Amino acid sequence: MGVGILGTGSYLPAEVVTNEDLVRLVPDADPAWVSRKTMIQARRFAAPHEAASDLAAEAAREALAAAGLEAVDIDYLIVSTSTGDSPQPPTSTLVQDKIGANRAACFDINVVCAGFIFGSALANSLVSMNPTAKVLVIASDIYSRILDFGDRRTAVLFGDGAGAAVIGTVAEGYGFLDLELVSRGEASELIHVPAGGSRLPASAETVANGDHYFKMNGRGVREFVNSGVPPTFETLLKRAGIAVEDVDHFVPHQANGVMLAELVEATGLGAATTHLTLDRYGNVGSASVPVTLDEAARKGALKDGDLVLMAGFGGGMSVGAALVRWGGRKTR
Secondary structure: OEEEEEEEEEEOOOEEEEHHHHOOOOOOOOHHHHHHHHOOOEEEEOOOOOOHHHHHHHHHHHHHHHHOOOHHHOOEEEEEOOOOOOOOOOHHHHHHHHHOOOOOEEEEEOOHHHHHHHHHHHHHHHHHHOOOOOEEEEEEEEHHHOOOOOOHHHHOOEOEEEEEEEEEEEOOOOEEEEEEEEEOHHHHHHEEOOOOOOOOOOOHHHHHOOOOOOEEOHHHHHHHHHHHHHHHHHHHHHHHOOOHHHOOEEEEOOOOHHHHHHHHHHHOOOOOEEOOOHHHHOEOHHHHHHHHHHHHHHOOOOOOOOEEEEEEEEOOOEEEEEEEEOOOEOOO
């Protein structure tokens, strides 16, 4: 038996914020400059009443419907987020209550933009241990709430959204062929939110200093991706016995369109179809991989037996890559 994806879902908030709209929030962000440097044309921002759990619940319902399952069929519910509703309780428990997955054991993970791949690796292990189990992996982030709109280097990149996948048993030879997870804690300062935790609790001073905002060293992140991601792919493909030219689809984290073009060239993935949603949604954190995967699946782009390489990379710093043979789902 294999372990694979039974259904996918996604949810993007209703408010569309184009590059032209963004100028009102980020005065020195020229729309043409944003497009040229990132390939992002628009993003979605959550409504004031929406939190990460709300977006996650919507994506979860879509994934369950695609899998032909009910919420009560779920045994484990994993939420990847770095912008949870609050420090406690786990956002996953809030999602459980919203969708009625009352049988599920729930927990959150925070691997920032690599979180969906790490969550999928956990789901793969859980189903391998118990082949009857169904795992709902959701990634949900609302970055618009932690952006410093005075910093055009970061404020123009991010949007809000959620993506989900139901993972369970599939036919032999299908599903996850292998996964590779990498963490580099020595580079953790490249992406961080300084305040709000136990080292620097939130206070009037931290808010005044802007320490509750997302911080990123863009040049350092690009260097990390260029040096750290290609070897991760090489290790994964070699171990799986798959040549890079045999990969049919590449579903990467939607960080920056220019950077992704460089990555495709550096990794030899030019023959694969690279799926992009960043032009319309921007970087939606850990949700970017499942949102993009769901769009590709719903368009019918992923055919039975296709090889799909999914990859997330971000804060930590971390890289997660998963090689999936698409299809093989058993009828219920």
